[in-house]
Amino acid sequence: MSMFSALSREQKEAVGLLQIGTFLEYFDLMLYVHLAVLLDELFFPKTDPHTAGLISAFAFCSTFVVRPFGALIFGYIGDHIGRKNTVVITTTMMAISCVFMANLPTYAEIGISAAWIVTACRISQGLSSLGEIMGAEIYVSEITKPPVSYVAVSFISVASAIGAMAALGTAVIVTSFHFNWRIAFWVGALIAIVGSVARTRLRETPEFIDMKEKLKKALADAKSEGLEKHAELLTSMKALNYEKINKKNSLAYFMVYCGWPLTFYLAYMYFNPLLKSKFGYSAEDIIFHNFWLSLIQLTNCIVWSLMSYKIHPLKILKWRGSAALILMLILPLLMGHLDTSYQMFLVQSLIMILMLGGVPADAVFIKHFPVYRRFTTTSFLYALTRAVMYIITSFGLVYLGDFFGVYGLWVITLPAVLAFLWGVNHFTGLEIKNGSYDYRSQLKQKSKRVV
Secondary structure (H helix, E strand, O other): OOOOOOOOHHHHHHHHHHHHHHHHHHHHHHHHHHHHHHHHHHHOOOOOHHHHHHHHHHHHHHHHHOHHHHHHHHHHHHHHHOHHHHHHHHHHHHHHHHHHHHHOOOHHHHOHHHHHHHHHHHHHHHHHHHHHHHHHHHHHHHHOOOOHHHHHHHHHHHHHHHHHHHHHHHHHHHHHOOOOHHHHHHHHHHHHHHHHHHHOOOOOOHHHHHHHHHHHHHHHHHHHOOOHHHHHHHHHHHHHHHOOOOHHHHHHHHHHHOHHHHHHHHHHHHOHHHHHHOOOOOHHHHHHHHHHHHHHHHHHHHHHHHHOOOOOHHHHHHHHHHHHHHHHHHHHHHHOOOOOHHHHHHHHHHHHHOOOOOOOOHHHHHHOOOHHHHHHHHHHHHHHHHHHHHHHHHHHHHHHHHHHHHHHHHHHHHHHHHHHHHHHHHHHHHHHHOOOOOHHHHHHHHHHHHO
């Protein structure tokens, strides 16, 4: 039986639209990230290397640092108005920010205002991409069931990886052929507009509709019992009592999702100064180098996602986390023996292959949060991991490198990997408790029922 044959035509269309939309969002988001080596020179003042590193870190972190506030906004919309409306709003926001970026004058033209405006645009893009990917993952997890949901939700991340790769490919073309970089952002704006229109075809998820119906019924019951003045309060209390958030689940989720920002920064950002200073790479060379790395990321993401149909996703995360711990222990030693850029690319590829983060277990984590508060809780925690870890890695590694050299990596990487493994083990216990961890026997039983 085909992996997706159990899905209805409507479900397949929804999954396809959400994957396309995520691709479009992450194309726009990552376009600046991967053109940063070029655009930071245009929008920010030129300074000494140390200050330039801090400015680049600021520009990078600004995309993520206000995401927790955006998570509360989009979480409220997603939990009270609907999943569909959230993903439509986020793509529209991305389109508007791309239009601003495409028309923004440089630092040479308007001074420091350029830096502030580009930072504001990056913040807007960060907010919209947050609501986008969380909205898409929650939507897919609520319209599909395991084991298909593990693969379908993971392919949202595959779509984001394709978007990031396409952004890098665009950056390569722009820099190699000396095209006007503004064209890339105009393309991004057009793509986002198309995505917004396409997503209006989505229908609301059954779980969300069912939750809203339960709240309406509770309100009607309260009114019929003569409690009209207190009906709304009573309904809210019922919802909150029923939809209680488990603090340990939240902490474990946070620990797991702190892994991806560390992986991304190490793989794509940490080695850039060394590529420049030791191997004489230009901005164009670094972009092309990272394009090949994005191919590794995409291939890796697809492989892990497909494997989750046969192997429980948490088993995959356990293996990856254990292997990543070994890699992080020897990483400073490897750094001292990188004699060629090819060796560096190999190390970067290993970091990407053993990536930390939720893929392919995103659907598992989402289902352990109650429907009524699912969007707000997961998106807030997701955003918080990005804000915290990108600040720690981008700024922390600058200062740790000054004091401890490459061994400063241990201060951040080892606690992060150990925390990741603890989070995975916590959710493993929950899956074992509810009988969802014995994956092979479930598939055999399902096959017998089909026969």
